[in-house]
Amino acid sequence: MEQVRGYEAVEFAQFDAEGFEIAYRLRNGYAAKLNLDTLYRRFEGKISAEVFDAVDNLLLPPEAPAGWDEVSPKLRPVLRRAGYGSVQVAGRNGRDLVLTRPALPYLSELVVIDMPSTVQFVTRQDLSRWGVDAEQVYAAAHANLTELAMNTMTAFDPPEGVRVLDFADDDGENYVGSLPLVAGWLAGVRARTGTIPLLFLPSHLGMLVVLGATPAAMPQLLALAAERYEAALRPLSAVPYTVDDNGDLMPLSVPEDHPAYGEIQHAQAQLAVGAYRAQTEKLRAEEDREGAIMELLHVRAPDGAEYTMTSWTDGATNLLPAADFICFVTGEGDVFRVAWDDVSALVPLELAAEYDPPRFRVHDHPPVEVMTRLRALAR
Template sequence: MGFLSGVFGKRRSDSDDYAAFGEWALTIVRARPGIVSAEFDAAEFTITYATPAGGWAQISLATPYRAVSAAPRELAGDVLMFQLNRLIDNGEDDSSGLAWATVAPRLRPLIRQAGGLATRVQGLSIADNTLWRPLLPCLMERVVIDKPTSMESVTPQHLATWGVDADTVFETARANMAELGSAIVDVFDPADGVLYLADEDGEMYAGALPLAGGWIAGLGAKAGALPIVFVPGSVGVFVGFATSPQRVRELVEVARGLFDDAERPVSPVPYTLDEHGGLVPFTVPRHHPAWPAIRSAESTLAAQAYGTQHDGLRADLDAELIEDHAATLMHVRGGDGIETTVAPWSDTVPTLLPHAHNVSLTNVDTGATFGVPWHVLATEVDLVPVPGLFPVRYRVQYHPGPQAMARMAAAQGLR
């Protein structure tokens, strides 16, 4: 496949259409007998519902959306109801009672934005009722049970039934991707320059291939260059190689287009392997031609993930479940055209501060405000992550003393 072949040309998603479709589908699911509760996740384009047995299940709306889009208008409602009933019927074999040996081969990992962990369904926290772990900035790793037409989220409750710990579940799910990863490396032709697996129906779980041991390294070894991998959406994966600074910039731009067009975006940020073989963000110095595009990608991902998290934390504050104000992460463009993120901190206000490129400090008595880069703030303030929150936030309240404020004011300016 040539560098641009099969990458461009996909119709840009209309978020309003997807939201309206999701709410329509949610109404049908909630009306189905036996459904205890259900919630629509616009970011994931899924519906999560609680079963009478006390379990959780999730259905993707991608297939129903395509089916309804292709159906005559007068049959759209019937087609949607058929599709949803089929997915729920196939998902009703709750796996919580299955033996570990039976369910282990069906486990698959997922890479997802982590902001939704702060959301509640029927009053229950997603973070507390989903098996997950931090993976990369703003991204988490989850595990699901693969089913013929749906997937079931693994929960902490499954572990007790199966008699295994969380690490075993995560590593088993990753190991289940090894065969596919090896086969793809075997057939990959380095002359193509890139590898793009669209996996539009998600049946291959190609978006999780970066978690398969040796997969990224194998592609890099075959190409003879440093691999750069992207997970733009919830399905598919895009890989290129850092053969030149200009090539890196091209790869980041193509991946950004895939991210912007994704029905359920995950991340436009480039990733690679560190010296230990771990997945890490791909970084370049500020003078590199790809730096502005990578900075934009990092800012966009952070704004989306922290924005979703903020909505959940704000709902908890309104319900008096927490007492701290969650600061909004603002995605802005500086006068030099460089994109950045800024989080506000008003003195005396108990605040859950997101990790941002910059923080604006405001004196509530005078209204005076100035911004400082995060690394400058971190030298003056003891920033301790709040346990259980991901993406990470830091609890702050009072600005530091006059001398520290003066030092930060002298270093003010967006980074």
């Protein structure tokens, strides 16, 4: 914080102990967050001159191009955890929101300005300054990856057996991990190889593409993705993704008797709980929150099955995360859990659209007759 506040260019800076990051705004309007966990992991926890040099480079990037014609060729799409990107800086214009939209469950698409030594996230204020809308920004960012998308096609041929292609981006400069966002790219892979590709995004850099994946090979592939996820400087997701009939990216869904069903459930729960944990901490720190911010829990049953669960307490407004089960906690000490789909069939769960990842606004418990029916559905 002393180093950050020591720069004349820094207008405001605020340390977030829970997020272990410094949110700051420069006098030129640029706002961002300095993630200390990532910084210290990068240098293996050693405090050295290299750390302070890195802060210099991260904190004071060169001026981004000001006009749309100059900036549009430098735009690139990127994937981040849902909820990533809001910057809270006290004392000025409140919140400067990074441009973001849902891409996959618990993953969002953002856009960066690619500059020689750093990247700068596009914000809502940038749209006003450039005189464009969000769709124009996303379209330009995707178009800038067209050449890369075409060049990667030479790596794909019909596989003989299971084939794993590791598309690395160690320095974060080629954006190959963003190609799944480009319309038609995965569909092109499927057409060229004659197989339905499998995709892993364990880190925010690079990706793994698997051709010819068989059910028997899936547990080993999930183990590889989990290993990459745990070792990543900025982990993203260990969930396997594939392409639907329309060529769109989607999470892989398998039946309960699939050899990798348990591993996939674990990866999906891990992703959801991580996204909601960060959101819960942020919302609970806000003084003007509207109700109880309920947690998402990752539960492992004695038989090894994994699922997510949240709680609905009576007599208050609850903001529930999406979960596999809802646990009802009554004033009489009665506690029982019901599958989310069973609850939503009997009770209207109001989507609170302002939250990402999504939350559902509920108030008092349902009437006695509905609670009786819910108890009968308890598992």
